[in-house]
Amino acid sequence: MTKITAAITAINGYVPPDLLTNKDLELLVDTSDEWITTRTGIKERHILKGAGLATSDMAVEAVNGLLKKRGISAEEIDLIIVATVTPDMVFPSTACILADKIGAKNAFAYDLMAACSGFLFSLQTGATFIEAGKYKKVLVVGGDKMSSIIDYTDRNTCIIFGDGCGAVLLEPNTEGLGIIDSVLKSDGNGRHFLHQKAGGSLKPPTHETIDAKEHFVFQDGKSVFKFAVTNMADVSAQIMERNNLTADDISWLVPHQANLRIIDATAERMGLSKEKVMINIDRYGNTTNGTLPLCLWEWESKLKKGDNLVLAAFGGGFTWGAIYLKWAYDTPAEK
Numbered sequence: 001m002t003k004i005t006a007a008i009t010a011i012n013g014y015v016p017p018d019l020l021t022n023k024d025l026e027l028l029v030d031t032s033d034e035w036i037t038t039r040t041g042i043k044e045r046h047i048l049k050g051a052g053l054a055t056s057d058m059a060v061e062a063v064n065g066l067l068k069k070r071g072i073s074a075e076e077i078d079l080i081i082v083a084t085v086t087p088d089m090v091f092p093s094t095a096c097i098l099a100d101k102i103g104a105k106n107a108f109a110y111d112l113m114a115a116c117s118g119f120l121f122s123l124q125t126g127a128t129f130i131e132a133g134k135y136k137k138v139l140v141v142g143g144d145k146m147s148s149i150i151d152y153t154d155r156n157t158c159i160i161f162g163d164g165c166g167a168v169l170l171e172p173n174t175e176g177l178g179i180i181d182s183v184l185k186s187d188g189n190g191r192h193f194l195h196q197k198a199g200g201s202l203k204p205p206t207h208e209t210i211d212a213k214e215h216f217v218f219q220d221g222k223s224v225f226k227f228a229v230t231n232m233a234d235v236s237a238q239i240m241e242r243n244n245l246t247a248d249d250i251s252w253l254v255p256h257q258a259n260l261r262i263i264d265a266t267a268e269r270m271g272l273s274k275e276k277v278m279i280n281i282d283r284y285g286n287t288t289n290g291t292l293p294l295c296l297w298e299w300e301s302k303l304k305k306g307d308n309l310v311l312a313a314f315g316g317g318f319t320w321g322a323i324y325l326k327w328a329y330d331t332p333a334e335k
């Protein structure tokens, strides 16, 4: 029997129009464009503004564009997985809200939470449903409205994050293209270094938790950096080794965009030149679950059928991992 793999067959992204530049941040906290640029590589981020707009609204933009590109209707979708740390509500899931907004009446839908590795974990989860032969069209969405959980008086975190969302469609492939291998890891001891203290069952919202600003992202940046820089490079090297891939075999590294120094270290460990690394952190900052699909979306026209891609991420949990996939299509020339 021919082996079924899960291939990405369409991709789209959305970033909101409003910008927050390093210069804007200089007016909010004690920082400088120079510090942010040299320590992180970020110049500006996009911020979702407007009352009543949430993560699902960015997802609607990304997914509706994707469906149009692929020429299919929302009713053809079997499953929607949304990776996010900023769901519209604690429950129901943003995936259910998205399914309702786009009219995906025949899909079952749920969220997956793995912080910055959420898209990577969701991609493997979605792929497994396809490989099992049970479902034919799986939407994997990664997006966050990070501005909703950022304290814009905390220079440790507010310089890093931005808002954005990307989506991919997974479909069965019998040519050996699509997701080939994954290395996915977690270590809950890392929770001490990157978390949101209140709002969950441990500390339900109270006036005190609000006053203490415990609904915002807390990050011990230096500790997270140390773990991220070694672990993201380790899994990327591991996935190359066990698939007998040399640097020459790899067309693109698609790294989580948390810090340019982490991206550079990962590429160096893999022996990849900068030309093979997707980098848009300068324009988007860290969009958490949005980083990987936004990269794929922006680079889509450069990707060729058969290209070997390694996707890698590291995030809260800790969670981290790498996926090796073979790109499944050439982008049609624009009509």
Ligand code: UT7
Residues within 6 Å of the ligand: 030, 031, 032, 035, 036, 039, 040, 116, 155, 156, 159, 220, 221, 222, 223, 224, 225, 228, 257, 258, 259, 262, 286, 288, 314, 315, 316
């Ligand atoms: O996506 C999820 C995973 N997250 C990550 O991968 C993030 C990993 N961490 C990082 O990217 C980096 O640790 C940060 C960008 C968050 C911070 O960079 P760093 O080089 O680790 O800086 P630091 O926290 O060690 O701070 C160095 C100095 C400190 O001053 P002193 O103590 O040396 O006088 C900070 O107070 O820089 C100071 N500092 C700042 N200065 C200007 C910290 N933030 C700022 C700032 N502007 N925004």
